[in-house]
């Protein structure tokens with residue numbers, strides 16, 4: 458076990474804010490978990506993946522475990538088109554997506570270019586362009602650092618929801634995701650199996666095919682083309698954390714009762730609202746709709762604004778950015794001002810999506 462002291466976290470969080478960890482270990486093999494437990498001696502550790510869904514607002518005196526567990530393997534089910542892919546938590550998510558496409562495995566193409574590690578993906582149930590992790594998730598192998606025991610959690614155990622899972626709950630405070638098993642498909646099924654219904658995704662795929670001279674071709678769209686389109690849209694609209702510090706969407710899109718959404722649409726013409734299936738099993742609260750927080754923030758006049766080096770991205774109002782020297786506290790203050798304005802103008806509460814430490 459390699460223990461490092463006084464570690465600069467600036468390059469270990471995609472916001473690029475300054476913070477120090479007094480003690481940090483890199484977890485590279487599962488065999489190190491015993492030593493790590495002893496070192497923790499009951500303390501709660503902060504578990505760090507790619508640092509792409511985190512905002513540090515202070516130095517860390519608690520122990521930090523940086524998950525670097527590698528590995529990708531797969532098993533093809535000979536009686537069906539299912540391929541099970543087992544991936545170490547420390548692998549890059551986008552690297553996995555590109556590998557799966559190169560192997561001819563379908564199911565991850567809409568989730569291309571999402572920053573972060575595979576182990577972090579189940580925590581917020583990453584999602585984009587009409588797909589989410591839960592669609593392909595089979596199980597996670599988890600080590601309980603408090604009890605020294607192993608757990609295998611299937612999709613139901615994980616309680617996946619929009620940008621939410623059991624891993625965000627207090628009972629998971631000592632759980633460390635070591636690997637994730639996904640269920641993909643290993644032969645091409647043609648367009649019918651692809652998810653192309655989100656926003657301008659279909660139009661982007663068509664533009665890519667047109668540019669390749671495939672505009673009038675009857676040849677089926679392939680998963681690679683979907684990934685190319687997703688990458689093109691993301692590159693156009695979302696800032697690259699390597700150039701401009703950010704943690705993707707800073708707020709979740711609010712989900713509210715349909716009646717209230719329709720009232721807001723009457724007051725604010727042009728406000729988009731998308732019906733969502735209620736996750737309330739009793740169904741008591743009736744139909745619900747999701748509103749784009751980016752629209753609300755833009756309407757409230759925040760798009761492109763900055764306070765010192767903390768800002769709202771010029772091309773996407775849901776993304777807060779660090780123009781260079783912003784501290785985590787400055788970014789949090791900016792977020793709080795936005796929340797206050799959204800409450801005043803629309804009567805809605807915006808929930809911060811990344812973990813604020």
Ligand code: EPU
Nearest residue numbers: 585586705706708709710729749751752755772773774775
């Ligand atoms: N919009 C604006 N102004 C903007 C940007 C967007 O008004 O500056 C409106 C438009 O009406 C647009 C709508 O917001 O149609 C939705 O925008 P977009 O398609 O970009 O999606 P989003 O709801 O803002 C979500 C995810 C993203 C994911 C995209 C694409 C959340 C919190 N965010 O964003 O995920 O990439 O959909 O599927 O659900 C992330 O979680 O870090 C992330 C980037």
